Amino acid sequence: MKFGKLKSIGHNIADSLASGIGLMIGVYETDVFGESAKSPEDYILVDFIAGTSSGAQPSASLARAIDLYAQALDDLCQRHGVRADAFRVLTARYSVDRHGCRFVVTVVDHNGRSSTDEYLGTPGRRVTVRDEFGRVRPKRHQTSQNAE
Template sequence: MKHAELRSIVHNVADSLGSGIGLMIGHYEMDVYGDAERSHERAITVDFLHGVVIEGEPSTSLVESVALYKTAFADLCSKAGGSIANVVEAKARFWSDALNCHFTVTITDRDGHRSATDYAGIPGQRVKILDPLGRLRPRPSAQARCKTFDFASGWPEWEESGMAALEATPQETDHLTGIPDASIFCITGALGFPLFMR
């Protein structure tokens, strides 16, 4: 399963959760954006690979829904000809502002390719920005790739350009070019993790 296909699957699962209409799981009493608004962090982060909420203060209904999405996610991967065994990370962070609802999909595949992609609205669509010619284009995903793996420490070494894009804050990247100054940088948590080798 290609990285873009995995991103599409996680987007579909996150979009289903964000819509509050869980046709995918047969559960309809959920309001992830409402729970995010009530949380101290003003956000909810969901780990679809394990079916748990890892950031925010979810309601009981949301916790139950997210657990069901674990199976739905695995089924979608299987139907696409892939397997969750090839997935290291599949998360979505939900929050809202005065203008819209937002979620960011962060995925990592077994090859060490990691990306974070922004969506807005219900249904969630790619956030767009103006290119140098004034045309609306989808905001590029922030990406990083594992280039080596340190077996002694158990952590991968990331290419610096990708690390900068995924770790920095918008203020820290104002002087950089080629890196989207987006809400993708609101993602929290350590970038390093044990990489499952083939």
């Protein structure tokens, strides 16, 4: 299985929650960024496999949406031609900073390969930086391609 497909699924599900519309699950009017910004923790970390969160305490409706996303993961994976159990970790950390709404998606497969991608705004756009030659590139996080 291509690791890129897992990354794409991770972005799709995280971006759907970030949008506040949640068409994937039929839930409308969630505000993960607003809830994270109002909390002392300043973030909500969503585990899309377990359907749980940490950091800020979500409202009952957001907690229900997170659970529904976990239930929808299998169907989303099937549409992409992969199995949901290909993920060991699928999380997104939602926060608001001086640049706006931000979410960081972490994907780890069962071979230990991992990726962390950062997105800004809704819809989520990859955060970019300039390299040593002045070229605009996606912001890179530590990744691992080691199997356990």
